[in-house]
Structure formats: C-alpha cells, structure tokens
Amino acid sequence: MKTNLSFAHPAEVETECLAVVVLDNGSKDKPDVAVQSNDAAVVAAAAAVIASGEVTAKPAETTLLRSPEKLKAKRLLLIGGGKAESFSASDLRKLAGAVVRALKPRGIRSLAFVAPDSLNAEEAVKAIVEGAFVGNFDPDTYKSDRKDQQIDSFTVVATGDQKKLQQAHDEAVIIGESQNFTRDLVNEPSNHMTPTILAERAKKMAKEVGLKCETYGADKIKELKMGAFWGVAQGSDEPPALIVLQYEPAGAPANIKIGLVGKGITFDTGGISIKPADGMEKMKYDMAGGAAMLGAMRAIALLKPNVKVTCIVCATENMPSGKAQKPGDIQTAMSGKTIEIINTDAEGRLVLADGLTYAKELGCTHLIDAATLTGAVVVALGYANAGVFANDDKMYERFNAALSKSGEKFWRLPLGDEYLDNMRSNIADLVNAGARWGGASNAAAFLKEFAEDTPWLHLDIAGTAWMEDTKPWIAKGPSGIAVRTLIEFVRDFKG
Ligand code: BES
Ligand code: MN
Ligand code: ZN
Numbered sequence: 001m002k003t004n005l006s007f008a009h010p011a012e013v014e015t016e017c018l019a020v021v022v023l024d025n026g027s028k029d030k031p032d033v034a035v036q037s038n039d040a041a042v043v044a045a046a047a048a049v050i051a052s053g054e055v056t057a058k059p060a061e062t063t064l065l066r067s068p069e070k071l072k073a074k075r076l077l078l079i080g081g082g083k084a085e086s087f088s089a090s091d092l093r094k095l096a097g098a099v100v101r102a103l104k105p106r107g108i109r110s111l112a113f114v115a116p117d118s119l120n121a122e123e124a125v126k127a128i129v130e131g132a133f134v135g136n137f138d139p140d141t142y143k144s145d146r147k148d149q150q151i152d153s154f155t156v157v158a159t160g161d162q163k164k165l166q167q168a169h170d171e172a173v174i175i176g177e178s179q180n181f182t183r184d185l186v187n188e189p190s191n192h193m194t195p196t197i198l199a200e201r202a203k204k205m206a207k208e209v210g211l212k213c214e215t216y217g218a219d220k221i222k223e224l225k226m227g228a229f230w231g232v233a234q235g236s237d238e239p240p241a242l243i244v245l246q247y248e249p250a251g252a253p254a255n256i257k258i259g260l261v262g263k264g265i266t267f268d269t270g271g272i273s274i275k276p277a278d279g280m281e282k283m284k285y286d287m288a289g290g291a292a293m294l295g296a297m298r299a300i301a302l303l304k305p306n307v308k309v310t311c312i313v314c315a316t317e318n319m320p321s322g323k324a325q326k327p328g329d330i331q332t333a334m335s336g337k338t339i340e341i342i343n344t345d346a347e348g349r350l351v352l353a354d355g356l357t358y359a360k361e362l363g364c365t366h367l368i369d370a371a372t373l374t375g376a377v378v379v380a381l382g383y384a385n386a387g388v389f390a391n392d393d394k395m396y397e398r399f400n401a402a403l404s405k406s407g408e409k410f411w412r413l414p415l416g417d418e419y420l421d422n423m424r425s426n427i428a429d430l431v432n433a434g435a436r437w438g439g440a441s442n443a444a445a446f447l448k449e450f451a452e453d454t455p456w457l458h459l460d461i462a463g464t465a466w467m468e469d470t471k472p473w474i475a476k477g478p479s480g481i482a483v484r485t486l487i488e489f490v491r492d493f494k495g
Pocket of ligand 1: 373439
C-alpha cells in the first residue's frame with residue numbers, strides 16, 4: 001500500500017472515497033453528531049444524513065454517501081468514533097483500519113482520510129497511517145480464490161507543520177509495515193515456517209534494512225551449553241535456529257544495550273506431554289514472540305534510534321519423538337542452573353532461559369522477552385490485554401509510556417518469591433512447571449531466575465498474538481501485538 005500526505009482542502013481531494021470521522025458531542029440519550037472537519041463543503045455534504053438521525057457516530061459505524069455535492073471525491077464515508085469527550089489517537093488508529101476494511105471488499109482501491117482537528121496533528125497522522133496498515137492486512141495467502149482485495153493508495157488529509165507531519169507519516173509507514181512483517185511470519189503454518197525458514201526470513205530482512213544477522217544451528221547451541229534450549233530442540237527432526245541480530249549505531253551510549261529475546265517455537269505439540277488434538281493447529285503461532293522481536297528490529301534499523309539493540313530468537317519445534325526429552329529429565333541451562341523437566345509442554349521458558357543468559361553474555365544491560373508463554377495468561381486477562389511482568393519499576397514505567405504511544409494494551413501482573421516457591425525442585429535447582437494456579441506468574445518467576453538482577457520485562461502474549469474474531473479494524477488471525485510498543489520503547493530509551 002502506498003501512502004501519502006495531502007495538505008489540500010478535503011473538498012478538493014480527488015479520490016474514490018473521502019473518509020471523515022463523526023463524533024457524538026451530545027448528552028447520554030440524544031446523539032449530537034458532528035463532522036470532524038472544518039471544511040464547509042464536507043460539513044454540508046454530511047448535513048442531510050446527520051439531520052435524518054440515521055448517523056449515531058457509534059464506534060466504527062459507517063455511512064457511505066455517493067456523489068457528494070461540491071466534493072471532488074466520488075464518495076464520502078462517515079466513520080463513527082463514539083463520544084467526542086473521550087476520543088483518542090488510539091481510537092483513531094482503529095477507525096483508519098475500519099475504513100480500509102469497510103472499503104476494500106467494495107472494490108475501492110484508493111481513499112483519503114481526513115485527520116480530525118480535535119487531536120494533535122502529528123499524533124493523528126501517525127495513528128491513521130498505522131491503523132491503515134493494520135486494516136489492510138488479510139491472512140489470505142493460501143486461498144486460491146482470494147480476491148486480492150487491498151487498498152493500493154491511501155492519502156491522509158491534514159493541516160499543520162508540513163515537515164513534522166511528513167516525518168510522522170514516514171515513521172508510521174515503517175511501523176505499520178514492520179507490524180505486518182511480523183503478522184506475515186506468524187500467519188505461516190509450521191510446514192512453511194520451520195526454524196530454518198524463520199532464520200532465512202530474518203537474514204533476508206536484516207540484509208534489506210542493514211542489520212547484522214547471524215544464524216546458528218545445533219552445534220552452536222550445544223557449544224554455548226544451552227542445555228535448556230537443546231532439551232526442547234533435541235526431539236525434532238527440524239534443525240533448530242539461534243537467530244542473532246545486532247543494531248549498533250555509531251555514537252550510541254557505550255554502556256547501554258537493549259536485549260530483545262523472542263520465543264520462536266514454530267510448532268508446539270507439547271512434546272511427550274502432548275497437547276490434546278482439539279485446537280493444536282493453533283500452536284503454529286507459538287513463534288509470535290520471536291516474530292514480534294524481528295518486526296521491532298526491522299523498524300529500529302529504519303528509524304535509527306541512538307541506542308544499541310541485540311535481538312535473539314530461539315527457534316525450534318517442540319515435538320514428541322524417540323529423541324525427545326522426557327518428564328523427569330534434568331537439563332543444565334547455559335547459566336549453570338539445573339532444571340527438572342516436569343512437563344515438556346512448558347518449553348517456552350526453557351528456550352527463553354538460555355536466550356536471556358546469552359543476551360547478558362553478549363553485553364545486554366536491559367532485557368525484554370516476548371512469548372506466547374502460558375494458557376494461564378489467557379485465563380487471567382482474556383484476549384483484551386497481554387501480560388507484562390517487570391523486575392524493575394523504571395523499566396515498567398518506560399514500557400507504560402510506550403503503550404500510551406502505541407495504543408496496545410498490556411496489564412502488569414505480579415512477580416514475587418511466593419511464585420518462585422512453586423518452581424523449586426527436590427533434585428535440581430528448578431522445575432519447569434509449577435502448580436496450576438497463577439501459571440503466568442509462575443512462568444515469569446522461572447524466567448526471572450535467568451534475567452537475575454538485569455532490568456527486565458517479560459511480555460506474555462499468548463492470548464493476544466492471534467485474533468480469535470474479526471474486528472472492524474483488524475482481520476482474524478495474527479495481530480502483531482507488541483511490535484509497536486517495543487518500537488516506541490526503544491526509540492525513547494535514554495540512559
Ligand atoms: N505455547 C503454550 C502456551 C499457549 C497457550 C500459547 C495458549 C497460546 C495459546 C506453552 O508452551 C504451553 O504449553 N504452556 C503450558 C504450560 C504448562 C504446561 C505449565 C500451559 O500454559 O498450559
Ligand atoms: Mn507448550
Ligand atoms: Zn509453547
């Protein structure tokens with residue numbers, strides 16, 4: 001999708017469809033709908049349908065008018081944004097996605113979206129462009145009858161400081177494309193997304209954006225004594241991949257390096273502790289944490305923040321086989337800690353344990369991991385929020401600030417020694433699976449034993465990496481959760 005900015009009057013924009021936000025200014029019982037544009041011709045074109053009471057402005061409601069008088073656009077689309085008093089950039093992001101998704105099945109290939117005046121213009125342009133990319137993605141690669149319904153050309157109509165708005169637009173394109181890069185990886189089924197293929201995709205991306213990328217196989221994993229990672233990988237005929245990307249801009253502070261560590265389980269059968277058949281097909285998205293880190297690295301390479309970042313993705317299948325690890329086995333992690341394997345389905349924390357240790361070995365001073373780690377986080381937070389854990393309040397505050405820019409939703413969950421008590425073994429240092437209750441915090445407590453004192457965030461995206469339903473602004477399927485927040489986090493990271 002090509003996007004561009006226009007500083008023309010909305011009425012003058014020649015397009016297949018001009019989209020403008022309508023908001024409800026009114027009291028509880030009576031909608032009082034107002035068009036979010038100062039352009040008199042646009043306001044006039046919408047006046048009759050608004051006066052009819054047909055338009056309520058409820059979120060994502062669409063009203064399409066053909067051949068609007070005095071507009072150069074062929075159509076005018078009114079998109080509802082809810083109550084004016086609470087309308088935010090994060091709502092606007094969704095509306096841009098909803099407009100794209102409403103228009104593409106109608107055969108419309110180009111449109112223009114008017115940035116509402118009530119929001120900061122730069123934030124509005126950024127949200128609209130990001131939202132348009134989110135909406136334009138459909139996971140239909142494998143449908144032979146797919147209609148290739150895509151918006152080809154998307155214009156944002158705005159007023160303000162043209163240079164700053166252009167910059168906001170250009171950055172949003174990078175962020176939107178990077179989120180979709182991640183979604184593409186996550187959408188692939190495991191026969192098309194083996195650890196080897198994931199490593200190749202990372203290499204190709206790194207080359208395109210100018211990042212250093214090394215990918216290693218079983219030999220290196222064993223040489224590094226990554227016994228926890230190898231314990232998972234040993235059961236699969238598909239070779240594992242240890243993917244390492246480095247972003248090291250000249251002039252970045254020497255004493256800071258952010259480490260992004262992703263879970264890259266390209267298929268999780270559960271291993272010998274095998275999962276039930278029902279729903280197992282979804283475990284192709286168990287590499288969404290790793291894919292999120294790769295998408296974030298893509299954007300970081302292009303946005304060029306002044307901080308060093310290293311990304312590690314631990315990619316393997318989790319399979320049952322004659323070579324697979326078994327419950328009761330003890331593995332020695334790279335850090336030297338020993339782990340009694342109680343449940344081979346708790347494999348994500350094993351690969352991440354060694355990923356975190358390796359990140360520290362490579363000099364990372366601040367760590368973030370992302371993983372579809374536990375079913376328990378879905379029980380706790382459902383599909384609406386991802387879980388975030390922090391051993392450092394400053395890291396969490398930074399993450400929270402990034403959330404307010406990205407519009408993504410994460411909720412902080414507890415860490416604490418009480419949870420670690422669930423993860424102690426009689427015969428080794430740790431068990432890999434604790435009591436059922438508090439499962440998301442138990443897993444986080446396990447990981448903290450490997451992050452140790454390094455400031456660290458753990459993102460559990462098991463419930464949010466895959467949309468279970470289509471929403472007006474986003475297709476069912478891979479969501480690309482965490483990518484935008486990671487990007488904002490890294491961009492704003494100073495000392
Ligand atoms: N990949 C799963 C977690 C998951 C569940 C991701 C649902 C996405 C949706 C993870 O490897 C797993 O199997 N976790 C177990 C841990 C348990 C054995 C301690 C779980 O949550 O049941
Ligand atoms: Mn598992
Ligand atoms: Zn898993």
